[in-house]
């Protein structure tokens with residue numbers, strides 16, 4: 085059924101970069117044969133799945149949205165892809181994304197535009213916009229996204245989905261093509277909170293192949309979602325972050341987004357939660373800090389794309405030396421946003437500028453982490469809108485990187501602090517979905533699911 089939907093709709097929606105219908109059907113039939121034979125099936129056996137194209141999949145083309153990886157078929161599976169395979173899920177295909185996950189609208193993909201299923205003239209969010217469009221458009225029941233500064237939560241918000249960024253280190257990064265290693269996390273994008281919890285449980289856990297993987301038990305999340313769905317929040321304290329759309333900080337926030345957000349807060353209160361306003365002054369600096377740290381790490385991570393090891397090699401016809409082939413490969417293989425970030429990051433890390441830019445951004449990151457710690461001494465969760473606006477029209481911000489970066493205002497603090505955060509739908513504004521963000525302390529992802537399920 086999903087393959088039929090893809091055949092009928094994806095020419096217009098552009099959610100996928102790669103679909104192998106035969107392989108998907110064969111995998112589904114193998115699961116069915118195992119069921120008939122009475123074999124022990126995985127917990128998600130037979131569930132079709134869409135993976136963001138940043139996830140390395142054995143033998144299946146993986147591009148990270150970039151020309152520089154065109155035609156690359158990885159020789160191994162990312163840990164999360166292997167876990168999903170072992171759980172019996174069926175891979176439908178790989179979804180479109182901003183090149184190397186840099187962007188907020190999926191318009192930075194080197195391959196195609198992805199449309200928002202709610203309004204085809206608008207963005208599906210980014211960078212996991214193929215994953216959001218696939219699920220919101222009914223082209224996959226569940227998908228995996230990655231979130232460095234908001235790329236699971238923001239696309240979920242603008243397409244009416246649930247999207248969760250796990251605690252940093254709780255889902256293995258092994259086999260995720262690195263953008264900014266101290267920030268990258270993979271997580272679920274689904275229609276319901278319970279689905280997200282089940283998918284999250286399936287991909288979480290310690291992995292010796294990822295040196296930043298946390299060695300702690302897989303969290304019990306579905307139980308928290310079920311409990312939250314009962315709508316009983318007595319004893320829970322909710323902090324509304326003033327700096328994210330509150331008084332004196334509402335510039336750039338659409339009134340319809342703030343109205344839906346405030347209604348959802350009132351709903352939490354009516355279910356017994358105690359609501360307080362909380363101030364986190366360093367959150368105002370999250371945007372500049374992130375746009376130094378993420379490009380700095382990217383400039384280092386992307387050095388491996390040199391025309392020698394993977395994918396594209398340009399101009400290697402015997403007339404050029406190694407340096408010229410490398411330069412030409414990068415010139416042709418990287419898009420404008422990726423080049424902008426490499427230049428920005430290399431500059432921020434260079435001798436003489438390091439302290440003024442990268443070092444300063446790291447100090448801001450510490451202040452943001454301390455703001456979270458202070459807030460969590462008083463409240464159980466922090467809440468905000470997921471994004472200041474609803475989905476904007478395709479093309480409206482492509483020539484203005486600063487306006488594009490502003491889409492991440494609300495999601496960046498949790499990324500910089502490594503704490504978990506979920507986006508759950510909280511109604512419509514002008515007929516388009518609005519997302520409600522719930523942030524919790526590190527390793528307390530269950531609280532995100534509980535509160536999100538109460539709002540569902």
Ligand code: GLN
Nearest residue numbers: 185186187232233234235
């Ligand atoms: N929009 C942000 C960026 O462009 C976040 C991207 C992400 O989370 N991968 O960097």
